[in-house]
Amino acid sequence: MTGPGRPAGPAADTETTVLTAALELLLSEGAAALTPQRLHAVTGVARTTIYRHWPLPRDFLAALIAVAPHESPMPSGDLAADLHAETDLLCDRLRDKPVGAFLRALVTASSADPSCTALRHRYVNDLLEPFRAALAALGVADVEEATLAIVSPLLVDTLLLDRRVDRERAHHAVEDVLARLGAGSAR
Known part of the structure; x- marks a missing residue:
């Protein structure tokens, strides 16, 4: 009561x-x-x-x-398809939704108030988590390295270089990771 x-x-x-x-x-x-x-x-x-x-x-x-959680589909077991699907979702979020602008604001807020750094990390980790889950579901050894190899170019382009989201370039990053892992592509 x-x-x-x-x-x-x-x-x-x-x-x-x-x-x-x-x-x-x-x-x-x-x-x-x-x-x-x-x-x-x-x-x-x-x-x-x-x-x-x-x-x-x-x-x-x-x-x-x-209040801005991002629901990803459950991993299908097809690593290539899952990574390409997550890449498309992230590209859409960076292009169509305020994710890029929100991240820029978090970076600025972190420089003014160091207590915001943990919030920036939390938000970026939320963006990375679907990639980690897809990679971990199939037992990829270095989940973090593979995740960053896919997502980092998108974030650098969007946040630091003010470039538009390049979906084709993002999918090339997925293909590069799949090639390093010896996994085939669904594309």
Whole structure:
């Protein structure tokens, strides 16, 4: 039985309103815009509510990461098909969704607030996990090296070089990894 008082978290509609506005601010103005005062001005949600649940920019970033899980299909057992499917999903996320901009904001926030570094690592690990799972499911010896060989070029192009996602180049990285592993391609 719970006692009287305030609920532990914000109401679902309040959380949705605030986090939607936080994502929009993050993408348009960067992590520095994620202040309770700014979110109050944009949403009309009481400053006390915002301060109570998201007092610092990193709290908004953590909440946004928590509500943005990425579901991958279960590995099929065909390593080539699974890696190509995950590559397509990541390319789509980097191109069509705010993943690239969100990562840039996390990098900037990490340089301003070192406590955000763990959030950046968590978010990148979430992006890497489907590749790790596909590789581990078939007993690949060096899962981390293979994962990074596929994903790193995409992240470097998107985050550091401001290049558009090159799906063909991404699939070449998968083919290179498969060749090193001695696995055949489904493409």
